[in-house]
Amino acid sequence: MAQANGKGAASALVIGGGIAGMSAALSLTEAGVKVRLIDRDPQWRVYGAGITITGPTLRVMKRLGILEDALREGHAADGLLACDVEGNVVAEIGTNGVDGGEYPGAGGIMRPTLHGILAARVRAAGIDVLLGRRVTEIAPGRPKRVIFDDGTLGSYDLVVGADGIFSDTRRMLFPEVGAPQYVGQVCWRLMTKRDPRIERRTYFLGGPCKVGMNPVSSAEMYMFLLEPQAQFQRVADDKLHIRLNELMEPYGGVVGATREKLSPESNIVARPLETVFVPKPWHRDRVLLIGDAAHATTPQLASGAGMAMEDGVVLGECIAFSPDIDEALALFMQRRFDRCALVVDKSLTLGRLEKSGATPLEQVRVVEDALRQLNQAY
Numbered sequence: 012m013a014q015a016n017g018k019g020a021a022s023a024l025v026i027g028g029g030i031a032g033m034s035a036a037l038s039l040t041e042a043g044v045k046v047r048l049i050d051r052d053p054q055w056r057v058y059g060a061g062i063t064i065t066g067p068t069l070r071v072m073k074r075l076g077i078l079e080d081a082l083r084e085g086h087a088a089d090g091l092l093a094c095d096v097e098g099n100v101v102a103e104i105g106t107n108g109v110d111g112g113e114y115p116g117a118g119g120i121m122r123p124t125l126h127g128i129l130a131a132r133v134r135a136a137g138i139d140v141l142l143g144r145r146v147t148e149i150a151p152g153r154p155k156r157v158i159f160d161d162g163t164l165g166s167y168d169l170v171v172g173a174d175g176i177f178s179d180t181r182r183m184l185f186p187e188v189g190a191p192q193y194v195g196q197v198c199w200r201l202m203t204k205r206d207p208r209i210e211r212r213t214y215f216l217g218g219p220c221k222v223g224m225n226p227v228s229s230a231e232m233y234m235f236l237l238e239p240q241a242q243f244q245r246v247a248d249d250k251l252h253i254r255l256n257e258l259m260e261p262y263g264g265v266v267g268a269t270r271e272k273l274s275p276e277s278n279i280v281a282r283p284l285e286t287v288f289v290p291k292p293w294h295r296d297r298v299l300l301i302g303d304a305a306h307a308t309t310p311q312l313a314s315g316a317g318m319a320m321e322d323g324v325v326l327g328e329c330i331a332f333s334p335d336i337d338e339a340l341a342l343f344m345q346r347r348f349d350r351c352a353l354v355v356d357k358s359l360t361l362g363r364l365e366k367s368g369a370t371p372l373e374q375v376r377v378v379e380d381a382l383r384q385l386n387q388a389y
């Protein structure tokens with residue numbers, strides 16, 4: 012239990028109710044900290060794309076107590092298939108190395124499903140959630156005094172900025188860190204009925220775009236397609252299916268079959284890939300950045316959400332372990348910096364390889380090496 016009158020954190024404000032913020036709120040509450048969680052969205056919505064969950068992500072879900080729900084409402088399977096543009100298997104990568112195979116190697120889940128599972132936990136833990144609220148000012152000094160956008164005030168031992176890639180907290184506290192950088196790729200995602208041939212994460216490499224498919228439940232799957240594009244050009248919503256159809260044209264097999272079913276009603280999201288990485292430390296005067304606010308990665312290793320959950324869990328563990336907030340934050344940085352840097356760095360390396368037309372084998376080697384390192388304890 013954190014000490015109310017000592018140097019430990021008795022209260023914390025978590026800004027941002029996404030994957031990182033909810034995980035931190037749960038873990039800090041477990042450490043005995045009184046948490047207020049705010050999100051700017053009055054409806055606490057999340058966009059409806061699928062995400063891939065890796066073995067390490069499943070491991071941290073267990074730590075958060077959401078593994079059973081995620082497995083029931085999502086999908087899990089071992090192994091990762093790398094195929095050519097016609098869908099012929101060129102390599103099979105083992106993914107069942109986490110803690111001696113205690114967890115499935117990989118899986119997928121709809122983002123709103125994961126959000127709903129975490130939000131239910133947050134509510135059940137009795138965490139004070141304020142929606143439709145932002146912070147407009149964080150005063151220097153301790154405790155941290157903040158002004159909310161409705162003019163009310165708050166005072167906390169610790170403030171956690173978990174407000175995503177375009178973090179206002181980062182802009183306020185770390186003005187020297189520039190805006191996220193576009194990396195020259197657009198990520199297309201299609202949520203659709205599951206093709207029975209897609210039983211696990213499957214990549215289609217060696218074509219003009221990198222394409223992947225992954226089940227997100229027993230009935231649904233999502234497809235991603237990474238399009239190289241020097242300057243991002245937004246496609247109107249009613250034209251998304253037309254452009255995606257063109258991009259999928261060179262592919263056969265399951266991708267070709269999925270292409271034939273595209274229609275104006277298809278559930279498609281296209282998003283420019285951007286990245287930002289804050290140099291260490293990610294805290295200043297007892298305000299800490301976590302998740303995408305500190306280390307927004309491109310999705311090649313499918314680990315951004317996993318790292319966001321790990322950040323939250325590790326923060327709670329460090330606060331519980333150390334009676335001093337500054338020591339706890341230093342310990343947090345020791346445990347998180349290199350691991351998150353690895354994800355961002357290797358994901359960007361993979362993006363460069365994809366754009367330069369590197370062979371599937373070269374790309375697979377980078378993925379295998381990174382997965383081996385991420386399987387290690389965090």
Ligand SMILES: Cc1cc2nc3c(=O)[nH]c(=O)nc-3n(C[C@H](O)[C@H](O)[C@H](O)COP(=O)(O)OP(=O)(O)OC[C@H]3O[C@@H](n4cnc5c(N)ncnc54)[C@H](O)[C@@H]3O)c2cc1C
Pocket residue numbers: 026027028029030031032049050051052061062063064068144145146173174175176177178179180198282284301302303304307308309310313314315316317318319
């Ligand atoms: C195209 C794409 C595909 C991806 N695929 C995968 C994948 O397959 N697997 C994977 O593990 N990861 C994936 N990721 C990464 C993953 O989505 C992110 O790493 C993860 O969502 C980060 O969580 P977060 O909580 O830090 O930020 P977010 O999920 O962005 O949450 C931030 C929250 O803060 C709130 N907020 C924002 N500003 C404020 C403010 N000023 N005040 C209050 N609240 C605020 C927002 O409303 C939101 O609820 C992908 C990312 C992209 C871009």
